[in-house]
Amino acid sequence: MSDEAGAAALDRLARYRFEYETAGLDTLDVHHDPMVQWQRWFQDASDAGCVEPNAFVLGTVDAAGWPQSRYLLLRGADQRGFTFFTNYTSAKSQQLEATGRASMLFSWLQLHRQVRVTVSAERVPDDESDEYFASRPRGSQIGAWASPQSQAIPDRTWLEDRVQQMAATFGEAPVPRPAFWGGWLLRPHEFEFWQGRPSRLHDRLRYSSVPADVEAAWHLERLSP
Numbered sequence: 226m227s228d229e230a231g232a233a234a235l236d237r238l239a240r241y242r243f244e245y246e247t248a249g250l251d252t253l254d255v256h257h258d259p260m261v262q263w264q265r266w267f268q269d270a271s272d273a274g275c276v277e278p279n280a281f282v283l284g285t286v287d288a289a290g291w292p293q294s295r296y297l298l299l300r301g302a303d304q305r306g307f308t309f310f311t312n313y314t315s316a317k318s319q320q321l322e323a324t325g326r327a328s329m330l331f332s333w334l335q336l337h338r339q340v341r342v343t344v345s346a347e348r349v350p351d352d353e354s355d356e357y358f359a360s361r362p363r364g365s366q367i368g369a370w371a372s373p374q375s376q377a378i379p380d381r382t383w384l385e386d387r388v389q390q391m392a393a394t395f396g397e398a399p400v401p402r403p404a405f406w407g408g409w410l411l412r413p414h415e416f417e418f419w420q421g422r423p424s425r426l427h428d429r430l431r432y433s434s435v436p437a438d439v440e441a442a443w444h445l446e447r448l449s450p
């Protein structure tokens with residue numbers, strides 16, 4: 226099943242134990258708006274030097290009901306929700322179109338923190354996708370045209386040839402955004418902030434949206450670890 230080095234690493238898996246000594250998380254300390262609280266933690270993760278602090282795992286469900294997860298890079302966070310960019314014909318985009326729902330997971334393990342968010346999904350307006358696409362390096366712009374994301378392709382050479390063809394097509398001209406590429410806006414439905422604490426007595430705070438209640442738009446409660 227596995228080679229010798231792999232087997233040794235697997236053997237260590239069950240014995241990894243880290244005590245989490247970081248400060249706790251209390252309902253009295255967090256911001257009443259979970260988006261503001263998320264921004265505070267994102268700032269902490271950036272300040273702490275976490276690798277790619279804007280990386281998150283997007284969870285979707287495919288047509289057969291299989292859960293699918295993949296990392297993405299967050300490109301925006303504001304009062305509407307979270308934004309990332311991708312190919313609209315990709316597997317994830319088809320799953321977002323079909324269900325309109327997804328999960329996000331931010332892992333800032335250096336700080337012993339994770340944030341889970343359940344979201345509804347919609348495409349961002351075209352002008353936002355245009356603006357972001359124009360800001361990308363030219364190589365990434367050409368790559369977006371060349372790659373039929375999530376489809377099976379014959380080999381690496383096939384992809385490299387496509388890149389060459391696209392580069393020749395555009396020459397020195399600006400590369401426009403392909404209609405099949407753009408952003409998704411993920412509107413939060415529920416947040417859970419998790420802070421590791423000693424003896425596995427972790428802190429978990431959940432914000433649930435209360436759409437009918439304008440006074441308190443989010444209901445905050447503590448969950449058992």
Ligand SMILES: Cc1cc2nc3c(=O)[nH]c(=O)nc-3n(C[C@H](O)[C@H](O)[C@H](O)COP(=O)(O)O)c2cc1C
Binds near residue numbers: 280293295296298
């Ligand atoms: C750290 C990291 C960041 C990524 N960021 C993106 C991204 O912003 N957009 C994207 O389309 N794919 C990104 N990918 C690739 C995706 O994980 C995935 O392979 C790709 O989007 C195809 O997924 P799908 O077939 O489920 O649609 C990233 C991968 C990693 C490891």
